[in-house]
Amino acid sequence: MRFLLRPGWLALCVAVVGFAVACYTFLAPWQFGREAERAAQQEAIDAANAAPPAPLAELSAPGTGVTAANEWRRVQLTGTYLAQAQTLVRLRSLEGGPAYEVLIPMRTDDGRTVLVDRGLVAANGTAVPEIAAPPEGPVTVVARMRLDETDPQNRGGAEVAGTRQVFAADSRVVAALTGLPLEPGYLALEAGQPGVLSPVPAEPTVAGSAPFTNFSYALQWLSFGAIAIFALIWFVRLELMQREGRTRRRSELRAALAGEDEPRSDVNERP
Secondary structure, X not given: OHHHHOHHHHHHHHHHHHHHHXXXXXHHHHHHHHHHHHHHHHHHHHHHHHOOOEEHHHHOOOOOOOXXXXXXXXXXXXXXXXXHHOEXXXXXXXXXXXXXXXXXXXXXXXXXXXXXEEEEEEOEOOXXXXXXXXXOOEEEEEEEEEOOOOOOOOOOOEEEOOEEEEOOOOHHHHHHHHOOOOOOOEEEEOOOOXXXXXXXXXXXXXXXXXXXXHHHHHHHHHHHXXXXXXXXXXXXXXXXXXXXXXXXXXXHXXXXXXXXXXXXXXXXXXX
């Protein structure tokens, strides 16, 4: 087994053992954790879909906005759209084509300022499309509570062609752009509500990937770790067998050569 101390074999053993340890201590547990998160989110979505709309004050205290505890809940509120602060989210898609997502602040009848997602509108080439104006005056709407998105590139907002534009549905970015004291999160209008365009999403029913997808990934990582260890054992065993075979053949060859070197007795001596 001393051959395992050679650089090549030593590097192979370290790599295989390291990979197996990573599979069992990081990769598989990570996928198990993601499956647990997906299942918890699915339970929250199912509960929200089954529950009737509740008043905003019942689901969220003033200043609290949307939290992980109330995300996906259906909420009913009355307020006035602040059309002058309407903001567009870039890089969206609608029916396979480019689109904008339309966000608009609403001042509720109890003095809160929340961000409302009106939905999607198809882009008009490079120009900002015509967007139907929201209703004026107080309206009562039903929406779904959503946590803020996060732009991976951490880009802020800007004025483009006379409109406010951002890269994520993030109340913090819109608040900085408009100067309004928006509460965390946003409220996505349901279909048929005053001011809605093309709702996104209308009725979420599945959280992330299909059920047990991450669970199967976790089992795959466990299998990969086991296969790596068994493969290493198989290669070590194969190397041992080959070395034993070479040693046996050398011994047989030495024995044969030693037999040829022994002096022969002349059995056919002449009288």
